[in-house]
Amino acid sequence: MGAYLARRLLATLVVMAVVGVIVFLLLHLAPGSPAAIIAGDNATPAQIDMINHELGLDRPLPVQFVLWAWSVLRGHFGTSIFSGAPVMELVLERLPATISLSLVTIAFAATTAVIAGVFAAWRAGGVLDRTLMAVAALGFSVPVFVVGYLLIYLFAITLHWLPVQGYQPLSRGLWPWLSHLLLPALALGLAYLALIARITRASVLEVLAEDYIRTARAKGASSLSQLFHHALRNAGVPIATVIGIGVALLISGVVLTETVFNIPGIGRLTVDAITNRDYPIIQGVMVIFSGAYVVINLLVDLSYTLIDPRIRR
């Protein structure tokens, strides 16, 4: 267990170091000097020289990387070109909206997908199974923003059930918060739900063919107990894996969803940064989102030991 943990931690650190190198080199390999990019389109040569010196851009590349990595490790991602505020401050300001959206989405999509996937496997080939697989195929193909506008048009503009756009913090009350997140979470969660439901169905289907399921049935275990106690638990590892890997899908979707629903989160911050060519923000968000993805997958890997005791050795 200790060795497994150490190995996984080390692998995670290596991945993050590589992410750091990629993000760093992107800026330095781009046409035009980094100082010119950071200074923005209206900078004078003197300003560019000053930035070059201030940020140490006149030093050798490896030295620059170490300096940059060190400041990133301490949470300094530089300052926004457009507003002049530290990137970390801007990100922290927008964090609650993005975390709210992600948590509601994961909660809704993962529970629905696992339950639907288990029942689809139980009655493979039946109506529920076919419907679920059709929904899954749609979930992979209809882009987040099209689903989003469709939901807004149906539930907000036509039926007036839910607000069109925007975000309310949880401090304003549970319903205002949740009602602004329901449609975005539904739009964002569709592809994620499709992914998890497919894997759940496939893994449970595989487990249901095992001898011990037949034994459980012979012992007289009820269908529900067979499904959830015997089958789902043993199919747990691939399901947990895909929930973790799917976070990448979710993060890309967050950027689009926040734009469609006008949610002031990190995704909107990034999109606004594109228009202003605010590269420090894009760089910071890349490192933070990649870090979140890697840490979530580390936690998922560690959760295997809870799901499947055989891995604990």
Next chain:
Amino acid sequence: MSDASLPAIAPVVRAYGLGRLWRRHPTLLIGGAVIAVMVLLAAAAPLFAGNPMAMDPMHRLLAPSALHWFGTDTLGRDVFARTVFGARVSLFIGLSVAFGAIAGGLVIGLFCGFYPRVDAVVMRLMDGLMAIPSILLAIALVSLWQGGIPVVIFAILIPELPRDVRLVRSIVLGVRERPYVEAAIAGGARTGKVLRRHILPSTIAPLTVQGTYVCASAILVEAGLSFLGAGIPPSIPTWGNMIAGSQLYLALAPWTIFCPGIALAVLVLAVNLFGDGLRDLLDPRLSRQQ
């Protein structure tokens, strides 16, 4: 040929009649047919679709009618013409990224599978690339390099690459232990020849299937990037650009958003179905289960 006359162990490659293909692989035919229609419409766009750029401020946001099948947008441009022309960009980007990513994945994956030293370095790089959310990496590449379609293709291709490299590498690692490959190496065949003659053929079927999925994903990412303003320049009609430009008119003129949106969903669904069908057709293990 009736099913009863089939031998007990079905050979992997069989001659298929259209009727049998339809019964065994309907998704392949449906997906393929939709793709074929879209490709034809896109190719013939200048002949029938009208001018996608012509503005007509007197007739803005008109509902779909016999004159304007998909209505008009906020500048009075014909949404049908723009949707048809948008298909050209989507198809071009989807195919370019698919071919580029498969070619790149093939070359890098073959090297990784055969040279452990290269493998150790390249796979760490791929792990890092996979950890960066694809749309963010693409946004960063587009906003740094600035430019038209080639940059967008490159920016979508790079995040797609790791999965293709991994696929090829895993095939190479599996195949190189096989006796026929060991025999070729023992017989003194050069590495290049072993790769080309003995390993490359095993990658063709899985890479063809993977290519269709890459194509579908590239079409989605391009639309997403254009929608966010980090893709194809707004002057070119693409589905993502059309939706981005109509955001404010959802309540007033929903057709300006849903026409390109549905076209996008239908194309991606068709490519995905085609890929699923191809996988069942080319993977004898899966197709025998049916």
